[in-house]
Amino acid sequence: MTVINDYLCKGCGYCIRFCPKHILELGSERNKRGHFYPVNIDTEACTSCAICATVCPEGAIEIPEKGEN
């Protein structure tokens, strides 16, 4: 399950491109600094592979242990 820190996100879209399950999408809301940020549209399908967090330049995505969230 992804935890996306929208304050840190700059909307580059790397996480969306590399998500193997294709469950990340650019949302319609802007963050404080005007960037659109991604949202997880199917949390059930998320396997916590952490590829989105790995490719995030800003470290805006964290993956907690299952049940920790």
Place this chain on the structure above:
Amino acid sequence: MAVYKRPTSIADAPSGYCPGCLHSLATKLVAQAIEELGQADNSLNIISVGCSGLNILYWSGDFLSTAHGRAPAAATGAKRANPERLVFTYQGDGDLAAIGLAEIMSAANRGENFTVIFANNQTYGMTGGQMAPTTLIGQKSTTSIYGRDPKTTGYPLRMCEIISTLEAPRFVARYALNSPKGIMDAKKGIKKAFEMQLAGKGFTFIELLTNCPTNWHMTPLQTLDYMNTNTIPYFKPGIYKDTEENA
């Protein structure tokens, strides 16, 4: 324990880098490697000038800000005075391959026991996208508006290949940060270089291929494709020298 956590050696705030810039990813990888080795309080980041200098506001561990290109010289002093500390320089290509070429070659040749993290984005990002020594043939910049022409400006400098020909360096490797695999390999490489430094093996050099969406005039996602088709064929990722391999 979390599966993936943001490292604490970088500030809990957005970086100063442009959206999609892989400089911040490189910084994150270095921070993770340091924390996984338990060296967060023992590390010293020698920051140079250029976009890499934005780490002054982003790095929350100890750092030293040096003159343009002189990071390896400052790191030499810092490491000799504090041999137990994990000392590394964080430099861009304009800093390391142009103005700081003498310092990096001398430090590498002396085999100083520190690590160089070299972020190569083939442009002078901070000053507005001028041609760097590493700019690719045909690549446009504000000082090569028709594309780099080797007849007048020579060929892009391959620093890993040059440094690996020297006797003293112990580990020289290049990684591309435009894919999850490249990023994971890069982290392993950085960690290995730091481990070798802590064991007192000698000079280690890590080149990270990065991008510059702003000065390449592309979207962040387009830069990743550009790196695949143009940058990686010229700057081939791989381990160029590893003295541990046969040991």
